[in-house]
Amino acid sequence: MTTELLRFSTAGSVDDGKSTLIGRLLYDSKSIFEDQYDAIKSASEKRGEEEVNLALLTDGLKAEREQGITIDVAYRYFATPKRKFIIADTPGHIQYTRNMVTGSSTANVALILIDARQGVIEQTRRHAIISSLLQIPHLVICINKMDLVNYSKEVYENIRQDFEDFASKLDVKDVSFIPISALKGDNVVDRSENMEWYEGSTLLYYLENVHIGSDYNFIDTRFPVQYVIRPYNDDFHDYRGYAGRIAGGIIRKGDQVMVLPSGFTSTVEKIDTADGEITEAFPPMSVTLLLKDDIDISRGDMIVRANNQPDATQDIDLRICWFNEKPLQLRGKYEIRHTTQTVRCIVQEIQYKMDVNTLHRNLEDKDIKMNDIARISIRTTKPLFVDPYSKNRITGSVIMVDEGTNETVAAGMII
Amino acid sequence: MNYRLNHLKELEAESIFILREVAAQFSNPVLLFSGGKDSIIVSYLAKKAFYPAKMPFALLHIDTGHNFPETIEYRDYWANELGCRLIVGSVQEAIDSGKVTEEKGFNASRNFLQTAVLLESLETGKFDAAIGGARRDEEKARAKERFFSHRDEFGQWDPKNQRPELWNLFNARKHLGEHFRVFPISNWTELDVWQYLAAEKVPLPNLYFSHKRKVFERDGILLADSEYIPKKPTEIVEERIVRCRTIGDVTCTGVWESTATTIEEIIEEVSTSRKTERGGRTDDKRSDTAMEDRKKDGYF
Numbered sequence: 177m178t179t180e181l182l183r184f185s186t187a188g189s190v191d192d193g194k195s196t197l198i199g200r201l202l203y204d205s206k207s208i209f210e211d212q213y214d215a216i217k218s219a220s221e222k223r224g225e226e227e228v229n230l231a232l233l234t235d236g237l238k239a240e241r242e243q244g245i246t247i248d249v250a251y252r253y254f255a256t257p258k259r260k261f262i263i264a265d266t267p268g269h270i271q272y273t274r275n276m277v278t279g280s281s282t283a284n285v286a287l288i289l290i291d292a293r294q295g296v297i298e299q300t301r302r303h304a305i306i307s308s309l310l311q312i313p314h315l316v317i318c319i320n321k322m323d324l325v326n327y328s329k330e331v332y333e334n335i336r337q338d339f340e341d342f343a344s345k346l347d348v349k350d351v352s353f354i355p356i357s358a359l360k361g362d363n364v365v366d367r368s369e370n371m372e373w374y375e376g377s378t379l380l381y382y383l384e385n386v387h388i389g390s391d392y393n394f395i396d397t398r399f400p401v402q403y404v405i406r407p408y409n410d411d412f413h414d415y416r417g418y419a420g421r422i423a424g425g426i427i428r429k430g431d432q433v434m435v436l437p438s439g440f441t442s443t444v445e446k447i448d449t450a451d452g453e454i455t456e457a458f459p460p461m462s463v464t465l466l467l468k469d470d471i472d473i474s475r476g477d478m479i480v481r482a483n484n485q486p487d488a489t490q491d492i493d494l495r496i497c498w499f500n501e502k503p504l505q506l507r508g509k510y511e512i513r514h515t516t517q518t519v520r521c522i523v524q525e526i527q528y529k530m531d532v533n534t535l536h537r538n539l540e541d542k543d544i545k546m547n548d549i550a551r552i553s554i555r556t557t558k559p560l561f562v563d564p565y566s567k568n569r570i571t572g573s574v575i576m577v578d579e580g581t582n583e584t585v586a587a588g589m590i591i
Numbered sequence: 592m593n594y595r596l597n598h599l600k601e602l603e604a605e606s607i608f609i610l611r612e613v614a615a616q617f618s619n620p621v622l623l624f625s626g627g628k629d630s631i632i633v634s635y636l637a638k639k640a641f642y643p644a645k646m647p648f649a650l651l652h653i654d655t656g657h658n659f660p661e662t663i664e665y666r667d668y669w670a671n672e673l674g675c676r677l678i679v680g681s682v683q684e685a686i687d688s689g690k691v692t693e694e695k696g697f698n699a700s701r702n703f704l705q706t707a708v709l710l711e712s713l714e715t716g717k718f719d720a721a722i723g724g725a726r727r728d729e730e731k732a733r734a735k736e737r738f739f740s741h742r743d744e745f746g747q748w749d750p751k752n753q754r755p756e757l758w759n760l761f762n763a764r765k766h767l768g769e770h771f772r773v774f775p776i777s778n779w780t781e782l783d784v785w786q787y788l789a790a791e792k793v794p795l796p797n798l799y800f801s802h803k804r805k806v807f808e809r810d811g812i813l814l815a816d817s818e819y820i821p822k823k824p825t826e827i828v829e830e831r832i833v834r835c836r837t838i839g840d841v842t843c844t845g846v847w848e849s850t851a852t853t854i855e856e857i858i859e860e861v862s863t864s865r866k867t868e869r870g871g872r873t874d875d876k877r878s879d880t881a882m883e884d885r886k887k888d889g890y891f
């Protein structure tokens with residue numbers, strides 16, 4: 177079994193055809209079951225629609241069905257012999273920016289839909305900006321409803337040019353464009369016969385083949401200790417294993433390592449798993465490390481290499497997306513969660529609010545409300561071991577929690 | 592350089608991470624065990640996550656009293672195999688003591704009574720997290736479920752007010768009396784589960800493999816002939832070759848005609864099947880939002 181996992185996020189404004197497209201991918205890749213199909217068929221009939229409405233497949237909760245909109249992140253799954261796909265399906269409206277941020281946090285690919293009749297609009301720019309803030313490594317821009325513009329090459333090229341002009345301001349490395357019709361199926365799974373002028377791949381081919389092998393950081397060794405395993409039985413009397421998930425780099429048996437915050441050094445004696453010992457471990461593996469020396473290590477510590485350490489700091493600059501109805505409080509205290517550490521922080525400064533439609537920095541308006549993106553500085557009670565988010569999405573991210581309500585109030589990316 | 596995991600190994604790594612996070616962030620977690628393949632896989636992953644130590648959770652089975660006998664047999668065997676304490680919450684006892692009232696009629700099921708017994712068992716055991724085997728691909732209400740899913744002091748789920756979950760960061764903070772449900776295999780599909788069980792050679796209850804059984808048909812679904820389901824005069828019992836695709840209470844678990852006798856044959860069947868596994872669950876068929884409504888009340 178050599179199937180890989182690819183996570184992608186979708187965002188589209190209402191009526192761009194996002195639900196139709198996902199329904200089409202599921203249907204054409206034969207990931208839909210008969211009873212699901214029958215259910216949407218009768219639902220389509222009830223609504224008086226002539227054809228089976230594939231968009232109904234991605235229908236979510238009751239309230240959403242009643243209002244006919246997607247209000248939360250919904251996860252969908254489909255697979256081809258090459259890859260298994262996890263779709264984080266997010267709503268596109270500005271009032272759901274936070275859901276888009278959530279769905280983007282672990283994605284390898286962002287799929288952005290553009291209605292060919294409308295071209296690049298404010299929402300397109302917002303989706304692209306959020307995808308670049310969240311450092312999704314690959315963007316695929318699907319120009320949809322090509323059937324409504326006579327499958328015109330010119331329309332496609334103009335939109336492509338518009339998007340490229342705008343995207344040059346963003347931090348995105350890999351952008352692809354595909355002209356499609358989600359409704360008719362052109363270039364989704366099967367090649368379109370209506371667009372001979374297009375020489376690129378279909379959407380499914382793209383998703384199956386886009387190179388995601390270097391989406392993790394394999395250079396800078398980072399192992400946040402998650403849990404200490406002590407069996408306390410006769411067979412494993414002195415066993416003391418540090419369980420965790422590799423957040424960066426490749427750890428090999430025999431490596432010299434340093435433990436933060438203590439600064440003690442030791443050697444990796446063993447990399448253990450329930451399937452037996454292994455000689456090297458890399459992201460995103462969950463393993464257990466045993467060290468030669470008996471040093472005091474607990475959850476929240478980080479195992480790294482002495483010559484390649486993260487920043488150990490209490491003063492952190494963050495780009496945040498605010499999630500909560502209660503606005504961000506300057507000088508307010510929040511809980512901060514970073515890898516396996518939990519500390520408290522105080523908000524020292526709000527530098528600016530960013531307009532998610534234009535990237536414009538507003539230095540005057542420091543009233544950070546739900547769905548706003550801002551740059552802030554915090555000071556934590558204890559040092560965190562951090563990397564810039566652009567270098568490592570795992571050691572570069574935090575969440576902020578309100579200690580009164582216990583709600584997760586913000587997502588933060590370390591600058 | 593090819594440092595890539597295949598999808599099963601990546602899913603395994605994610606689930607193990609979640610299970611360790613539960614042990615680290617909660618003081619008294621428990622693992623909900625139904626005897627079905629999803630709870631089997633979660634408990635198997637828990638065993639792996641804490642190897643070579645024992646997993647720091649007990650198993651909790653909410654027993655409707657209307658089980659396939661094979662389920663109970665397997666449950667006891669598996670708890671012993673894992674070296675786990677087994678706690679049983681009994682629906683029969685709750686009925687006898689008048690805490691809950693049994694449904695009447697042909698379609699009566701104790702499935703709905705499980706919620707009350709589950710919540711009471713969590714309260715009695717002072718459990719602050721209940722680990723479950725729900726998957727997001729199973730059902731549309733579950734597609735929006737978080738890994739760490741907050742429940743208020745009444746055990747209720749509020750789908751409109753869920754905490755955002757990003758990256759690998761899980762927020763388990765709660766007020767006194769509240770608890771969490773945690774779903775380590777959220778991202779697995781039915782096929783992933785079967786492929787993994789096959790690859791790891793996990794022993795399974797016989798019910799999953801095809802066997803001869805007395806069954807009858809109701810509303811297009813085959814049900815096992817059992818003293819717990821009253822039959823209508825028109826319902827005829829006959830012997831067929833069947834297997835279960837999900838395992839639950841006898842009264843609401845449909846069986847399927849199938850000749851799959853090995854895991855490989857099951858995988859073959861699942862990957863070419865044109866019906867969802869919950870298609871045989873009469874509890875989901877009561878209404879279009881049956882699962883969402885039950886989940887809000889505190890169901891699994």
Ligand SMILES: Nc1nc2c(ncn2[C@@H]2O[C@H](COP(=O)(O)OP(=O)(O)O)[C@@H](O)[C@H]2O)c(=O)[nH]1
Binds near residue numbers: 190
């Ligand atoms: N002609 C045409 N219509 C489409 C296409 N894709 C979607 N639609 C229609 O656009 C409308 C909105 O689509 P839907 O998938 O519900 O949009 P969503 O709000 O983005 O999920 C529906 O009436 C679809 O049938 C397409 O490629 N061509």
